[in-house]
Amino acid sequence: MKTKRIYYIAVPFLIVIIALLLNFFSWNINSTGVLFGNQSESPIKSEVEKTKAFEIQDTFRKIFDLYKNTVVFITTEQIVKVRHPFFDDPVMREFFGKNNNPQVRKRTGLGTGFIISEDGYICTNHHVINGMDKINVNINDKNYEAKIIGSDEKTDIGLLKIEPKEKLQPAYFGDSDRVQVGDWAIAIGNPFGLDKTFTVGVISAVGRRDVDFMGGAHIQTDASINPGNSGGPLINIYGEVIGINRMIYSKSGGYMGIGFAIPINTAKAVLLQLQKYKKVKRGYLGVNIFLLSDEDAKKLGLPNNEGAFVGEVMENSPAHIGGILVGDIILKVNNTDIKSSRDLIDLIEKSQIGDTLKVVVLRNRKIENLSVKIKERP
Template sequence: MALFSLSCAVQAQSLPDFTQLVEQNAPAVVNISTVSHGRQGYHQFHGPGKSPLPENSPFGDLFRRFLEEGQGPERPPEESESLGSGFIISTDGYVLTNHHVVDGADEVIVRLSNRKSYEAKVVGSDEASDIALLKIDAENLPAVRIGNSKDLKIGAWVLAIGSPFGFEATVTAGIVSAKGRSLPSENYVPYIQTDVAINPGNSGGPLFDLNGEVVGVNSQIFSRSGGFMGLSFAVPIELAMNVVEQLRKDGHVTRGYLGVLIQDIDRNLAESFGLPRPQGALVARVVKDSPAEKAGLQVGDVILTFNQQLLHDSTQLPPLVGTTAVGEDAKLTVLRNGKEITLTVRIAELPADDAEIPSEPSTAADSVKSNKLGLVFSELSAEERKQLELPAEQGVRVEEVHEGPAADAGVQPGDVVLMIDGQKVSHPTQLEQIISGAPAGKTVALLLLKQQGPVFVALRIPE
């Protein structure tokens, strides 16, 4: 019995005491309520929210923003309401929260821990990072201390304060589960993943480390029901503060732009490019007149580092580029034809819209019979190349896909082959010769233009 009591005492001593952290920081955490006039809406208590994924996505019900319209009883068309959280970042009344908390709101009310309420002005809001900056007319307010999520270690204790389901000043704690998470449809935020209990109403609230400094802004959860299931995601505070500074200064956010379409590298692609292991960002397309094209980047290049930061996978690149100042030079280490080279690229401003590549059915008659990859090709006409925005004399259309390595890799009729094993292709006969001449057992990278854009696939030449 004595040993059991001693064990419990030792375990209790090893657990963190959050009481002082909460006492010092809870006054700087606020409750945010919004009202939108003249539109149909639902109260956030009744539903889980909408997914940022496409409706036909198999994961469409999993990733939820906390405070969007739910499935509950309808409110009158005159107004809709939502509740969220936020935190004071300066004593003169600047408040940080999530974009989706205040998006479309006609009135935003900020209520402090002392029960005082203020009507807030939305200084600016950025959908891509899900960050919004508010201003209330007050002075000498309690403010949080801003930390740095880069110092966080996996397994470190973290704490959240917010208003889940309207229960103000609720405190929950957990650990950092992962860093640099990339979520579907989210390109510019390397999320902090935690197991801190987060629910509707926590949106925009702070995530603290044990030093009492804010390291993240609670933003999303992974859920099948709309409630907490052990997977929560926060925007890193340094990214959020970068957005805040731009919103305060300019009222909007600019992001760096490289001008490439990239994809991740799996084991087979790594083998085809001569990489010892999957790493880096594989360039599947270089946008015309973009910084990447001007710097000499080419399709098939593998970007290994950006400003000396190693890219373990392709999802690391967009946040690094996006947070780089427009007009600043960046150094890239690139693997090309088995050799590493260094390129300097001047980062431009991210355009408002990205053009989509159309895909049209083939009308060309010239074709090649099925080869050992199980493919039948046809020639592209000049008009088709123009529609697809391809250079002259490049591209061969896939007409049929039979059983074989190509079918297993996801090659489909209508795909256009742009490159194989580092060689650009322009005619079915040329492509057939390259395939026929490749040694059995070799893994080659095939660059395809699919309906959604260019993508590399790895194919192993069969016997």
């Protein structure tokens, strides 16, 4: 009976509400825009269209249009076998028998990638695709089954391939070595499965190493990056990819304004190897580098402690064959200044096996020019 009383009270009340709403809309159609503000054009619109801010906004729109057919939505599926915890108890196993077949379950994941060739090569993160049994790539509501060409855990870079019937729109690659703090930074991806989300920020730091992760120096940005953005492009104001969005630093698991991207120059060397070998064959120089102190630099007549001090040369290594000696200070490689041992390591990691490097060393206060051919790390 109580249900009926509520029902009977509710129906007349609803009729009154409907009548009031109809009266409101009838009044609103024939009235001026009291509730919706001034209906005339904003007086500053024409002035704003002449400003730099409007030009930047227009540039953002153009960049999105440039990449809306390049950034892809990746969904993954992994088949896992799970034994019910009930059977972890030996008493239960004894009682119910040993025929406790594990349950088969599907584990799904989300990520982002971007097209790097017209014929369907796609770049993403290693952690997005690693161990997955099925990978689907969605490009503007078209689904493609992707296969893994290669994947590298150290740099967290993965390479996929799809077989499109038409030519695709690849990304434009920039030069991550020229990125500076304060530059515009644009991230496009699929955070939480929200397809083609466009966020804007700036470059917060370059060469970031003082965070606990593998894979060398990273670009730091405050452009919003969230779960699902992994593997997507970090883009500069010219519409060029300068990095691959990888991870965030967060105490809550959500965005806190600190995101990291793999520099695209690092990625290019890795992607070439993944395409060619399906794995990364890392080259090496064959030296142990020691820190050069201010006192050591002063004794050697150097203006500062920049350079990589060679403390050991491995026998039959590229360095040994190329003529590098213990005590040499490596100052330049391929016209790039070596300011620290880290600079040398980064440069060698970017080199391909078989590359010949022009190495400038300081030896006994004299400059020596050497050639060193990079070999695969044993």
